[in-house]
Amino acid sequence: MVAAPIHFTGNVDFRMRLVLATLSGRAIKIDRIRSDDLEPGLKDYEVSFLRLLEAVTNGSVIEISYTGTTVVYRPGLIVNGTITHNCPVSRAVGYFLEPILLLSPFGKAALNLTLKGVTSNGIDLGVDTIRAALFPVYQKFGIMRQELRVVKRGSLPLGGGEVSVFLPHVLLQPNTLHAAVKTPQVSKIRGTAYSTRVSPASVNRIIDAARGVLKVTGCETFIYSDVARGEESGKSPGFGVSLVAETKSGWCYTAEGAGSAGEAPEDVGERVARALLEEVAIGGMVGTTQVKHLVVLMVLGKEDLGRVLIGGGVIDEAFVRLLRDIKLMWGTEVRIKQHEDAEVDEDGEDGERPMEFVLTVKGVGFVNATKKIA
Structure with a gap:
């Protein structure tokens, strides 16, 4: 018996929910996408991301309603390969590349991706930030040799940029992370x-x-x-x-x-x-742009406890929604406990040091089935 799709409402966390569905193999249904707006339904960049997701995977089924306000996604296998994608100028190429980074290590082969469009817009992650800030996080989990080359830079409003990304490292499962120590200097x-x-x-x-x-x-x-x-x-x-x-x-x-x-x-x-x-x-080990990637990779690790120190400033509504979505997909929970070394002044208030928490995750034991078969 085929399980019913997990139900979500609205366009918030659209990309991340599609990524989690692909990694977990669970079908999802997202409805009421901007249903109350003057222009309801999916935007051009969201449709474009669905097409890119379709290219990276094999066997995925995407159903979009006539009004564009409902999407049903049944994920296939991540196969990667050589792909060229033209991104709409309404979003930067980082909008499309950031979620693909979470999928590429768990595919059948290496990913050689060329993205064309706006390279940096001040809203989405720019290509320089992805290369300098996200790649080091992936290296902590044993995902190495990631390369990003800016062939052409493209600014708003017309773009014209081109980015070449080579993600050759395919692995069975990410390493378990133990980084619950003092905030690094x-x-x-x-x-x-x-x-x-x-x-x-x-x-x-x-x-x-x-x-x-x-x-x-x-x-x-x-x-x-x-x-x-x-x-x-x-x-x-x-x-x-x-x-x-x-x-x-x-x-x-x-x-x-x-x-x-x-x-x-x-x-x-x-x-x-x-x-x-x-x-x-x-404070903590990572900033706000990296914490989602960190948590997802920790969840995909071995059935062992991983720990990392995070600053209180990264725990926002989007972070809480991610933890709830992870529980829906895998049934696992993330434990967050205040760091024992937090300083408190005489009035019981936090001292000069930032509020920090130890985030503990038990990996779900995810295994890259496509690599095992290949």
């Missing part, structure tokens, strides 16, 4: 400031402004400049920066931003640098 700050079809001086202005904010850390700071020229500069003018604070133990915190209409390069540099300091102040 930031040892250095790295970053990439880029520009497309604007004066190269804009990049230098971004770097100088960011350095001015980050000098209070006393850390070694090096921000690369990437001035796209000619065919490599896409179709629209733009600039932005991605910053990463690295620790000696290989963990990192990240922040990024792209220039909006009327915003000066100096404003972008200062805004992103301050956002990076806020990320570091959260």
